[in-house]
Each structure stands twice: as structure tokens, then as C-alpha cells.
Amino acid sequence: MxxxxxxxxxxxxxxxxxxxxxxxxxxxxxxxxxxxxxxxxxxxxxxxxxxxxxxxxxxxxxxxxxxxxxxxxxxxxxxxxxxxxxxxxxxxxxxxxxxxxxxxxxxxxxxDLVVDRSAMDRVIQAGGFVAVDAGTAADADSMQIGHGRAEKALDFAACIGCGACIAACPNGAANLFAGSVLNHLSTLPQGKPERSKRARSIIQEIDESFGPCSVYGECAVTCPAGIPLSAIAAVNRERARAALRRGKDD
Amino acid sequence: MSTTSVRAGTRTPQKQIGPRWLSNVLAKYIMAFTGIVFGVFVLVHMFGNLKVYLGPEHFNDYALWLRTLLEPLLPYEGFLWLFRLFLLACLAGHVYCAWVISARAKARRGKFARKGLHGFSSFTARTMPVTGIVLLLFIIFHLLDLTAGIGVATENFQHGSEAGSFAYQNLIASFSRPAVAIFYLLAMVILFLHLAHGLYATVNDFGITLGQKARSTVMLLSGLFALVVMLGNITIPIAVLTGLVS
Structure with a gap:
């Protein structure tokens, strides 16, 4: 060739x-x-x-x-x-x-072709984790999660953090990335105690470095992990929910 | 090889666009709410417009009814002015948030604009600021032409009063000017593009997470809604120009 x-x-x-x-x-x-x-x-x-x-x-x-x-x-x-x-x-x-x-x-x-993606690391540092004390590893079946729920959480947990969604976005928005983290962790019981706190800090962080979402849908076409476009709405949903739960972490 | 400091991990200071309290999420909620208000407004407005086919008397009675609505609780044109103020507040919020969002989007994308977008949805999304500005100009024109009756209005514009309305006569006179009729027609096509994406986006802006199927349905319904408004309104200048309504 x-x-x-x-x-x-x-x-x-x-x-x-x-x-x-x-x-x-x-x-x-x-x-x-x-x-x-x-x-x-x-x-x-x-x-x-x-x-x-x-x-x-x-x-x-x-x-x-x-x-x-x-x-x-x-x-x-x-x-x-x-x-x-x-x-x-x-x-x-x-x-x-x-x-x-x-x-x-x-x-x-x-x-050359190498970019600094630490703006994404800061989003994860802001709340892309579960920080409640989980103690020692529990029995696998001690917390019952339905199959559908587990699959849904996994769909959003599939994000590999490559940053292509942000590069695909004409607005430079990170809603697919942040939304996948928010959706993943709010779907599972382990993520629930900090659900509102996480939403506030992650969304404050994406406002610092990334643009607003205009629902172009380019991110979901590009995403190599196949994160569905529904992730982007999670940003607005989780932020509104957190606003209604003022002063609460969950 | 040169040894430059790689500033990995450091935050590049970003210029604050718009007030700090107006987060992107809040701005989108405001745009979505006001957008829905305008969506419902243009649908009802179109429904009222179609009364033109029922004749001058019916159309003018409807125009007068809008002015006498909620009388005697409110004075003549009382409800109308309250509603106008509400719409004006919505418009101010919508336009201001649109400006903040597009300025932030431009700044956060940086100097390499995205090229090679996919599909109709991306086209309407990208053209939202342009279609929005055209619609804003159209609204100003439309109000001067058929509400205020100044500047761009026809010479024989007649102001309505408590005795009766001349909305029908004013409409026919205005659309008898081909340039105005064509501008109106184009504005309706622009409205279709703006509304089709806008309504679809509101679902996302309100944080309603939909699956792929439901999202396609919402997209289709938004398009249909926008199409109905466009087609309903477009028939009127065509009917006037072809002499179907006079």
C-alpha cells in the first residue's frame, strides 16, 4: 500500500x-x-x-x-x-x-501526538471511587445485586478513560466520561452513600476543564468502550438530585 | 533533545465565562425550561394562526379574546402583558444562557474546531447559535410588523382596540408583500431546525437517561413536533400569496 x-x-x-x-x-x-x-x-x-x-x-x-x-x-x-x-x-x-x-x-x-490528559485524572480524583470503609472482603453473595443492575453498572464501568469522547465533542465536553462514572457508581449499592457528594465534586471538576454538553452525540459514536449516550444525561440528573439533597452525602 | 518542563498534571487556568454560580448544568436547565415554554408557545401560536382559514371575523375575535382574557379580574390586555413579560423573561434567560454556553464551548474546545461530524443531529446541534440568532431577528421583525405596527409594518396597519381587532387585515397586508412572505417561510424552516434539536436536547438537559430506543423515539417526536409547527405556519403566507385567503 x-x-x-x-x-x-x-x-x-x-x-x-x-x-x-x-x-x-x-x-x-x-x-x-x-x-x-x-x-x-x-x-x-x-x-x-x-x-x-x-x-x-x-x-x-x-x-x-x-x-x-x-x-x-x-x-x-x-x-x-x-x-x-x-x-x-x-x-x-x-x-x-x-x-x-x-x-x-x-x-x-x-x-507530537502525545497529549496531557490529566484533566481527566482530576475528575476521577474528585469522585471516581468509593471511599466508604468496606472492611475486609465480604462473601460474594452477601450483597445481592440483580443481574440487570449489575450489567447496567458494567456497561458504564467499561470506560477506559482514553479521552476520545472529549476530543470528539465540538464543545470539548466530558459528559460521556463523567456520566459513565456517575452512572456506574450510582447504580451499585457500594456507591450510594456518597452519591450526592460525588456528583457535586465531579461536576464541579468537569466545569473547570471541560465544556458544556449540547447533545451532538459524537462522543458515543467514537467511544471505543461503547458507552451509551444515555451517560451524558446522568450529569444533569445527578447534579439536580444532589441539589435537592443539600448538605447530604448520599 | 531539548529539556522542556512538561507541565503534566497542572491545571491550565481557564478564563471564567459568565458568572461562577451559573454552572453548565444550571445554564442547560434554564435553556431547557425556557425552550419548552417556547416550544409550547409556538405550537399554540400556530393553532391560533390557522384560524385565518375560518375567516376574518373568527380570527379577529380570537385576537380580541387574547386581549380580554381573564377580564374583569385583569384589565383589558392585562393577561396579554403578563404573558408578554413572562415570555420576555424566558427569552432573556434563553439567549443569555445560549451565549454563555456557546462561549464556554468554544473556549473549552480550543483552537482546533471539530471537523467531520456525523449526521443530521450534529448538523442541527452545530447550527443552534446561528438558527437562534436568525430566530431572534425574526421575532423582532415579526413584533414590529404585526404587533407594534411600526417600521417594517405595512402603511395601512390598523391598531386594534377594545372595539375590535384588525389582526386579519394586517396579516393579509403584510403577507401580500412577497419578500415578507418568503422571509417568514425561511424563518419557519429555521424554526424547524432549532426546535427539532432543541426539544430533543431538553430531554437530556432535564437529566432523563434514556436507552437507545427511547432516545430515537424522542428524536422522532421532536422532529414531528417541529415539522407540524413549520408546516402549519408555512401554509399561511402561501395561501395569502396564491390568493386562497384574502
Whole structure:
């Protein structure tokens, strides 16, 4: 396969970035997007040039580390699939691929395709956990949770925190991400004692770094974990509920 | 290789847009509530408009009834003015929150605007500020033309009184100007786009978590609602221009 790659190069957060063009010969349809960058990097290194920096870890779509924007689509052209699981067979021979970092004001570029996603970490630090003293591990069946409820919680717990929903959002909103945390933890009994407190702190935190939701629905099209769009309404629901429970944690 | 400090983990200070107490969630609740008010208003308004097909007497009686509503509890036009003030307050809230939300959205997205959006829903969502501004201009035009009777109104605009209304005559005179009729028609198409996304979004803004099926249904119903309002209103300038109503 012959491809033209336009890739974002930026040495550090303080300098402006630019697109660099590379003509690639001999790429294979079976290569993933990340393998394509590896392939290109091999050439760059052998020519004594700086390789393209990008994030990756598991390469099987479960860790949430990778994420690049390909032809304006976060993660790439295939819906609900992370960059590491998208392959060159989605592209035509001779096509131009424009590789950019995940774009959002909350994600400053560290280098090339690597962005700083710690704004998301701050959301998790604000309340993406259960802090009640749970004691020693209880028997698995001591707390009965119906199958439907457990499945619902798991659907939202599937978030891998990659940040593509935020990059997909024209408003830079994090409602799918925050909503998945809120929905997951409010569905299970362990999360209930801090439900209102969590809603207040998480939503205050997303207001600090992220934009408002206008129900574009782009996030759910992009999400590699398949978080349903219903997560975004959880933000408004949980915040209103917390407002009615003023002064209470649960 | 240069050694620049990577500021990972530090919060980039964000410029506060709008008052701090107006959180994104609160702003969306205000927009959703006022949006529903306008949604219901345009539906009832369209229903009233369709009385034009029942003849001048019926239409003018309806216009007069709006002015004498709740008399003698309230004076002549008392209810109408209370309702106008309520609508004005809703409009102020809606427009202000819209401004805050779109300014925040722009700032939080940063300098690389999202491109390559999917589908009709994204199109209507993206065009909400534009369609909103057009509708605001249309409302001003519409009020000057058919309520205040100044500026853009026809030369033979007649003010109504307790003795009777001339709403029918004013409407026919206004729509007999093709440019006004076409502007009205376009404004209704814009209203359709704004309403279709707006009503769909209110469900989410009120925090109602729906499954995929229910969300598709809500989207369809919002579209139908907007379509009914648009089609109902559009028939009127067409009927006037074709001489069906005169």
C-alpha cells in the first residue's frame, strides 16, 4: 500500500506545531494505525531523524492509552474502535492520512501526538471511587445485586478513560466520561452513600476543564468502550438530585 | 533533545465565562425550561394562526379574546402583558444562557474546531447559535410588523382596540408583500431546525437517561413536533400569496 501521511509534529508544549508530510511505500493492509507509525518511525530513525512520539500500551483496545485523530475522527474512521484496533484496510491505496493528537483545550500537546490528559485524572480524583470503609472482603453473595443492575453498572464501568469522547465533542465536553462514572457508581449499592457528594465534586471538576454538553452525540459514536449516550444525561440528573439533597452525602 | 518542563498534571487556568454560580448544568436547565415554554408557545401560536382559514371575523375575535382574557379580574390586555413579560423573561434567560454556553464551548474546545461530524443531529446541534440568532431577528421583525405596527409594518396597519381587532387585515397586508412572505417561510424552516434539536436536547438537559430506543423515539417526536409547527405556519403566507385567503 502507498500512503501519504500528514503528521502533527510539535517538539514541546511551548512551541507551535506543524504538519509534516511523508510518502509511505510498502505499508500492509493488516497494519494497525499504531503499526503504521512504528513503520514510519523505523524509517525516520534510520535516517537519523526524530521518531514521532505517540501513546500506546496494550494494543488490544482495553487500556485507553492510545488515541490519535485520523482525518478529523478521534481514534480513526471506524466507529467505537480504539486507534490500536483500526487497520489500514479502512483506507484506499494512495489515500492521504492526516494524523493529529486528540484535540481539546483540556488536552495540551506534550509532544507530537502525545497529549496531557490529566484533566481527566482530576475528575476521577474528585469522585471516581468509593471511599466508604468496606472492611475486609465480604462473601460474594452477601450483597445481592440483580443481574440487570449489575450489567447496567458494567456497561458504564467499561470506560477506559482514553479521552476520545472529549476530543470528539465540538464543545470539548466530558459528559460521556463523567456520566459513565456517575452512572456506574450510582447504580451499585457500594456507591450510594456518597452519591450526592460525588456528583457535586465531579461536576464541579468537569466545569473547570471541560465544556458544556449540547447533545451532538459524537462522543458515543467514537467511544471505543461503547458507552451509551444515555451517560451524558446522568450529569444533569445527578447534579439536580444532589441539589435537592443539600448538605447530604448520599 | 531539548529539556522542556512538561507541565503534566497542572491545571491550565481557564478564563471564567459568565458568572461562577451559573454552572453548565444550571445554564442547560434554564435553556431547557425556557425552550419548552417556547416550544409550547409556538405550537399554540400556530393553532391560533390557522384560524385565518375560518375567516376574518373568527380570527379577529380570537385576537380580541387574547386581549380580554381573564377580564374583569385583569384589565383589558392585562393577561396579554403578563404573558408578554413572562415570555420576555424566558427569552432573556434563553439567549443569555445560549451565549454563555456557546462561549464556554468554544473556549473549552480550543483552537482546533471539530471537523467531520456525523449526521443530521450534529448538523442541527452545530447550527443552534446561528438558527437562534436568525430566530431572534425574526421575532423582532415579526413584533414590529404585526404587533407594534411600526417600521417594517405595512402603511395601512390598523391598531386594534377594545372595539375590535384588525389582526386579519394586517396579516393579509403584510403577507401580500412577497419578500415578507418568503422571509417568514425561511424563518419557519429555521424554526424547524432549532426546535427539532432543541426539544430533543431538553430531554437530556432535564437529566432523563434514556436507552437507545427511547432516545430515537424522542428524536422522532421532536422532529414531528417541529415539522407540524413549520408546516402549519408555512401554509399561511402561501395561501395569502396564491390568493386562497384574502
Amino acid at each position: 502507498r500512503l501519504t501521511i500528514e503528521v502533527w509534529r510539535q517538539e514541546n508544549p511551548d512551541v507551535p506545531g506543524f504538519f509534516e508530510e511523508h510518502a509511505i511505500e510498502g505499508a500492509q493492509e493488516e497494519m494497525s494505525l499504531l503499526e503504521l507509525i512504528d513503520y514510519l518511525n523505523d524509517h525516520l530513525v534510520s535516517e537519523g531523524r526524530e521518531p514521532i512520539a505517540y501513546d500506546s500500551d496494550c494494543r488490544e483496545g482495553i487500556c485507553g492509552t492510545c488515541g490519535i485523530t485520523v482525518n478529523d475522527q478521534p481514534h480513526g474512521p471506524v466507529p467505537n474502535t480504539p486507534s490500536c484496533r483500526q487497520h489500514l484496510r479502512s483506507f484506499k491505496d494512495g489515500q492521504k492520512l492526516r494524523l493529529e493528537p486528540l484535540r481539546s483545550a483540556a488536552f495540551p500537546v506534550i509532544r
